[in-house]
Amino acid sequence: MRDSISIARLGIPAVALVTEEFWPQGDFFANSSGMPEVPRVKLPHPVAGTGEDKMAEVASDITPSIVELLSS
Amino acid sequence: MSLLDAASEHDALELLHDLGCTDGLPVVVPTADRVDRMVLATGYEPDLVLGEMGPVYGSATIEKVATAAVMAGCTPDHAPVVVAAVRAICQPEFDLTEMQATTHCTAPLMIVCGPARHACGGIASGFGALGPGHRANASIGRALRLAMINIGGARPGSSDMALHGHPGKFTYCVAEDEENSPFPGLHTTFGYEPDQSAVIITGAEAPHSTFFTGDRDDPKSVESLLNVIGLVMANPGSNNVHLREGAITVIMNPDHTEVIRRAGLTREDVQAELASRATISVGTMRRINPTLFMQGINADDKGRFSEAADDDLIHVLKDPNRILVLQAGGSGLYTMVMPSWCAGPHRNAIVHSEIELDQVCEIPGMTL
Numbered sequence: 284m285r286d287s288i289s290i291a292r293l294g295i296p297a298v299a300l301v302t303e304e305f306w307p308q309g310d311f312f313a314n315s316s317g318m319p320e321v322p323r324v325k326l327p328h329p330v331a332g333t334g335e336d337k338m339a340e341v342a343s344d345i346t347p348s349i350v351e352l353l354s355s
Numbered sequence: 356m357s358l359l360d361a362a363s364e365h366d367a368l369e370l371l372h373d374l375g376c377t378d379g380l381p382v383v384v385p386t387a388d389r390v391d392r393m394v395l396a397t398g399y400e401p402d403l404v405l406g407e408m409g410p411v412y413g414s415a416t417i418e419k420v421a422t423a424a425v426m427a428g429c430t431p432d433h434a435p436v437v438v439a440a441v442r443a444i445c446q447p448e449f450d451l452t453e454m455q456a457t458t459h460c461t462a463p464l465m466i467v468c469g470p471a472r473h474a475c476g477g478i479a480s481g482f483g484a485l486g487p488g489h490r491a492n493a494s495i496g497r498a499l500r501l502a503m504i505n506i507g508g509a510r511p512g513s514s515d516m517a518l519h520g521h522p523g524k525f526t527y528c529v530a531e532d533e534e535n536s537p538f539p540g541l542h543t544t545f546g547y548e549p550d551q552s553a554v555i556i557t558g559a560e561a562p563h564s565t566f567f568t569g570d571r572d573d574p575k576s577v578e579s580l581l582n583v584i585g586l587v588m589a590n591p592g593s594n595n596v597h598l599r600e601g602a603i604t605v606i607m608n609p610d611h612t613e614v615i616r617r618a619g620l621t622r623e624d625v626q627a628e629l630a631s632r633a634t635i636s637v638g639t640m641r642r643i644n645p646t647l648f649m650q651g652i653n654a655d656d657k658g659r660f661s662e663a664a665d666d667d668l669i670h671v672l673k674d675p676n677r678i679l680v681l682q683a684g685g686s687g688l689y690t691m692v693m694p695s696w697c698a699g700p701h702r703n704a705i706v707h708s709e710i711e712l713d714q715v716c717e718i719p720g721m722t723l
Contacts, residue, residue, distance in 0.1 A: 285452070307513040308456065315411040315508065 284312040288321055297321075298352045300345070302328035322352040356418055358387065371426075376505055378497065378525055382426035393421035396431030397438050398714035405438065406445020409452025411508030415441050419506050420498075427498035427526075432476040433491055435710050436528075437498045439554045440465055443708035444499070450699030454558050455509040459594065460521040461696035461703075463503075464559035464604060465496055465528040466681065468542035469552030471710040472530040480530035482685030485562060485606075496526030521561040529683050535609055536682035537616040544622065545707045552710035557602045557679060558703050562691035563587055569614045577618035580611060581625070584690060585632025588671060588678075591643055593694040595671045596635055599656065601697030602677045602705050605629065608684040622680050630675035638665025679705065 287299035301309040301323050313321045324345050330338060359374075361367035367384040371377050383389070394401045394417055401418035408415050417438070424437045444451050444463055454461055472478045476491035484492065509515035517524070533540045542553035565587045569576040588595065588603050595601055605625075607615070615625060637660050660669065672678060684691070695703045 305516065308516055311508075311510075311514045312410060312456075315514075 284309050284321075284323070285316075287323070288312065288316045288318050291318065291321055296353045298349050299323040300326055300349075302326045302330060304328035324348045324352065356416075356422070375510055376501075377426070378500055378504065380525070382501070383428050385422045385425040389425045390418065390422050393425050393429070393431065393434060394418055396434040397421060398435075398711075399438070405442045408441075408445060408503065408507035410456050410514050411506075412452075413506035413508060415445055415502065415506050420502055423502040423505060424494075424498040426501050427494045428490070429494040429498050430476055430490075432474070433495050433498070434475075435552075435712055435714065436465075436467060436471060436475045436478070436495050436554060437502075439708040439710040440495070440499045440556060441502055443554055443556045443706045444503075446706045446708075448701045448704040449556070449558075449706045450701050450704070451503075451507065453699040454696065455503060455507055455515055457696060457698065458516050458518050459696040459698070460517050460519055460524070460560055461558040462521060462523040462527050463499060463556050464523065464693060465499065466541060466555040466557075466604075466679065467495075467528065467530045467552070467710070468533065468540045468555065469547065469710065470550065471552030471554075471712060472533070474552075474712055475710070478528065478530035480532040480683045484529045484683050485527075485691065492528045492530070493526050496523075496528030499528075500525060523559065523561055527559070529606070532609070532682045532684075535612075537612050538622040538680065538682065541679065541681045542707065547707075547709065552712060553707050554710055555679065555705060555707045557604060557693075557705045558696050559602075559604055559693035560593070560695065562606070562693055563590065565690045565692050566688055567611060567690065568688050569610065571617075577614050577620065580614050580690075581628045581632055584692060585629055585634070587692045588629060588633035588694070589635045590694065591635055591639060593671075594697040595633075595694045596640070596669070598697035598702075599669070599671055599673060600677075601672075601695035601703035602679060603633070603672060603695060604679040604681075604691075604693040606681055606683050606691040606693075608689060609682060609686045610688070611690050612682045623675075625680050626675040626678045629678050629680070630670065630672050633671045634668040635671065636665060637663040637667045637669060640669065641665065677705070 284299050287297045290297035313319050399417045403417045405415040420441050467478045478491045479489035547553045567580050697703045
């Protein structure tokens with residue numbers, strides 16, 4: 284989240300990928316940094332260690348959302 | 356700073372619990388009068404800013420830090436140590452925001468050195484110094500945690516994402532047993548004079564107990580002692596092994612430092628010996644977690660071990676100065692080893708700050 288916020292502050296389009304377990308922390312950081320609307324996409328939790336097939340499935344599911352946010 | 360209203364001390368305590376301002380245990384209610392007196396005890400103006408505390412980037416003013424000290428049960432004598440500790444962890448090198456937010460259990464371990472150990476309420480360095488029953492240790496360490504909660508905004512599960520935490524996140528403060536130690540005060544290795552006081556802080560896991568019984572007739576006792584501490588430092592589950600950075604704290608009891616003393620080793624010798632012995636074989640790590648380890652979590656290590664032989668040794672610390680070696684605790688069989696988180700932009704750097712005893716005014720009859 285902090286990376287995303289720092290990049291967005293530079294004026295570079297950024298989207299944070301946040302798993303559902305860490306979504307509240309994402310909200311917390313977004314609010315505390317004064318950028319409550321910083322773009323983010325929710326991932327299932329966990330992602331790490333779930334295997335290539337599952338990761339490919341997650342990537343496929345979220346790609347349209349990332350593209351949409353980067354285009355908006 | 357805003358004031359809350361409550362009809363009674365009991366109601367005020369419940370309100371603080373409800374607002375998430377406590378560590379889960381009862382606190383001393385920080386009334387304006389109590390906080391004012393603690394501010395006076397620091398010797399500083401209430402609006403003096405010691406630093407910024409993440410993740411909410413709260414401004415650590417003397418008044419807010421004094422509030423945390425009151426809540427923790429500190430006496431005015433403890434105030435200079437609390438102020439120094441907050442100043443230390445606000446240094447950018449400590450990566451406080453990242454440390455507060457990580458899933459690792461890391462907590463700031465405070466090591467108090469110099470005359471402040473006696474002048475600031477009697478901070479324990481002997482039997483059970485890391486455990487309950489020592490007011491100064493308990494209150495000072497707790498004050499730092501309450502500052503991290505209320506100024507820094509660390510709340511479990513929403514901003515502090517430690518998966519489990521550990522009991523040292525309530526309080527984690529110990530004094531060095533300088534008088535009985537074969538080593539100079541730990542603070543002198545950071546450039547302080549022996550008659551200065553300082554708090555040294557490192558992010559640390561809970562203590563890992565390390566059993567060793569020496570044999571005075573065995574000239575190789577010191578080898579055995581260093582070997583077993585090195586093995587515990589190289590615990591294959593710790594971040595130190597995977598990230599090979601950070602710091603490791605080694606708190607030796609008087610019997611173990613006596614072995615060191617008889618062998619004629621200095622602190623620097625012990626650091627170097629432990630750094631050379633804190634190793635794990637490539638083969639062991641290959642068996643435990645082949646994919647992860649061979650890829651290398653640490654960017655510097657990427658691909659480094661993929662072609663290595665099983666017998667090749669991996670050193671868990673690159674810099675012996677990242678091993679904090681000191682004496683504390685009662686006489687007996689156990690040394691304590693605290694591995695660390697090792698992450699953050701500055702890789703779990705060790706920070707320190709002088710405890711300024713000359714700022715404090717003696718206030719006759721002052722109690723909280």
